[in-house]
Amino acid sequence: MTTLRPWREIAVPHEDVLKGTFQQAEFAADLSRVHKGTASPEYRDPVLFFKRTYITEGMRLLLDSVVKRITGQGGDPVIQLQTAFGGGKTHTMLAVYHLARGTVPAADLQGIPPILDAAGVIDLPKARVVVIDGTKLSPNMPETRGRVRVHTMWGDLAWQLGGEEAYGRIREADESGTSPGKEMLADLLTTYAPCVILMDELVAYIRQFDEKTRLAGGTYDSNITFVQALTEAMKAVPNAVLLASLPESDQEAGSRRGVAALRTLEHHLRPRSDREDDEIQRGKKTLSTLEHSFARVHALWKPVAAEEAFEIVRRRLFSEITNTAAVEAVGRAFADLYITSGAEFPRETQESRYYQRLVNAYPIHPEVFDRLYEDWSSLDNFQRTRGVLKLMAKVIHRLWKDGNNDLLIMPGSLPLYDGNTRNEAIYYLPPGWDPVVERDIDGDRAETTEIESRDTRFGSVQACRRVARTVFLGSAPGTPNRMVQGI
Numbered sequence: 001m002t003t004l005r006p007w008r009e010i011a012v013p014h015e016d017v018l019k020g021t022f023q024q025a026e027f028a029a030d031l032s033r034v035h036k037g038t039a040s041p042e043y044r045d046p047v048l049f050f051k052r053t054y055i056t057e058g059m060r061l062l063l064d065s066v067v068k069r070i071t072g073q074g075g076d077p078v079i080q081l082q083t084a085f086g087g088g089k090t091h092t093m094l095a096v097y098h099l100a101r102g103t104v105p106a107a108d109l110q111g112i113p114p115i116l117d118a119a120g121v122i123d124l125p126k127a128r129v130v131v132i133d134g135t136k137l138s139p140n141m142p143e144t145r146g147r148v149r150v151h152t153m154w155g156d157l158a159w160q161l162g163g164e165e166a167y168g169r170i171r172e173a174d175e176s177g178t179s180p181g182k183e184m185l186a187d188l189l190t191t192y193a194p195c196v197i198l199m200d201e202l203v204a205y206i207r208q209f210d211e212k213t214r215l216a217g218g219t220y221d222s223n224i225t226f227v228q229a230l231t232e233a234m235k236a237v238p239n240a241v242l243l244a245s246l247p248e249s250d251q252e253a254g255s256r257r258g259v260a261a262l263r264t265l266e267h268h269l270r271p272r273s274d275r276e277d278d279e280i281q282r283g284k285k286t287l288s289t290l291e292h293s294f295a296r297v298h299a300l301w302k303p304v305a306a307e308e309a310f311e312i313v314r315r316r317l318f319s320e321i322t323n324t325a326a327v328e329a330v331g332r333a334f335a336d337l338y339i340t341s342g343a344e345f346p347r348e349t350q351e352s353r354y355y356q357r358l359v360n361a362y363p364i365h366p367e368v369f370d371r372l373y374e375d376w377s378s379l380d381n382f383q384r385t386r387g388v389l390k391l392m393a394k395v396i397h398r399l400w401k402d403g404n405n406d407l408l409i410m411p412g413s414l415p416l417y418d419g420n421t422r423n424e425a426i427y428y429l430p431p432g433w434d435p436v437v438e439r440d441i442d443g444d445r446a447e448t449t450e451i452e453s454r455d456t457r458f459g460s461v462q463a464c465r466r467v468a469r470t471v472f473l474g475s476a477p478g479t480p481n482r483m484v485q486g487i
Helices: 015-019 031-036 046-051 057-070 089-101 113-119 153-169 171-176 182-192 202-206 220-235 256-266 278-295 306-317 324-340 353-361 366-378 384-401 419-426 433-441 447-454 463-475
Strands: 078-081 128-133 143-145 148-150 195-200 240-245
Touching: 015 384, 031 089, 031 128, 031 195, 046 089, 057 078, 057 089, 057 113, 057 240, 078 089, 078 220, 089 128, 089 195, 089 240, 128 153, 143 153, 148 153, 153 171, 153 182, 153 220, 182 220, 202 220, 202 278, 220 240, 220 278, 256 278, 306 353, 306 366, 306 384, 324 353, 353 366, 366 384, 366 463, 384 419, 419 433, 433 447, 433 463, 447 463
Parallel strands: 078 240, 128 195, 195 240
Antiparallel strands: 143 148
């Protein structure tokens, strides 16, 4: 009979997780920091980035399109990335960034050779990559680049494409704050192609413009016109591609003008209408116009599927797992238990595919993922994969430090007695949860701990605390019609 080994003997966390030295900001991929060379190695280094990146089906399709576009074999000229908080927009842009720049041959990047083969590409040419991050631009503060002062998004675009020479072509438009036409932009792109334009957080930038005021960066209308002209120009250049991120929700769009900016951009991508008071309407108009700017030429971005999240989280938090036999043995033991005691467990655990889910999610039980992705992701501030990574990094650090020997990291394994883990979990919940967790669920003064101290049958396996933690994970977000499923 195979001896089952605890998760800590099979799956070793990455060093930053083990030591608890990871920073929350590191889980939020920052395109500008990577572009400037100041990001952490897992984002800055192309080899390490792809080693820790699971290429989802959506990302594969997108990279395939980009590869074809750069090599002049078709592909979409404009790709809109529009998913909810933490849905992987910036991470996907980073994949395109590293692939297109070619500082490391594409064939040497993990997961990329099959994409090149599918596209019939042997050598991917290096492309000029432009990064425009709306959160890093100031509408009324020109930036000095070499011997010129750049005022606008289009000035920044030209400078990044070809320095002072490229900027000279649109100097007048930049200094006057008026958008260059699509023909001028197409000529510029053609000269410096193959090229990739990455525009992140457009709404964050455009929402700062008042419709009646001209700033150094132009006006609200001139910026919207530029986006429209750029999307049209991309179609005329067969080896140029634009990726632009737009928030999915009004909340992520930020201010009321932000919602307007988002609505305006969406209008060119996916027509939509909304009406509220004047300030909200301005935000919605911007969003709508931006959406519309992309509508005629955009390609849809497919967000991360729940099953793909298993591998995404595992690669980011754990080193490569090589003992597949041990993983499969644990998965089989759990699957057999669920089938043998079928009446006591949810119906889905009786399906043959549940064994594969156990193996794919290892060392985290799939129920943890299901609750976080299906329930906790419904909370306003919980940012899907990003939120899962932040919470699970703290969970794994504490469990490792405390010598946890569970076979899997279960819902009942969550160390809510740990202040850092507890604070991360309740951060996303309404006020008032801290004393509930501390007194009723987990901790030295918790009622569950007191019950276990009176009965060794419970205390020897932390039965009360495990049940309470499981109930907390499954019910705390407060989504209606939820079943708390198993331990």
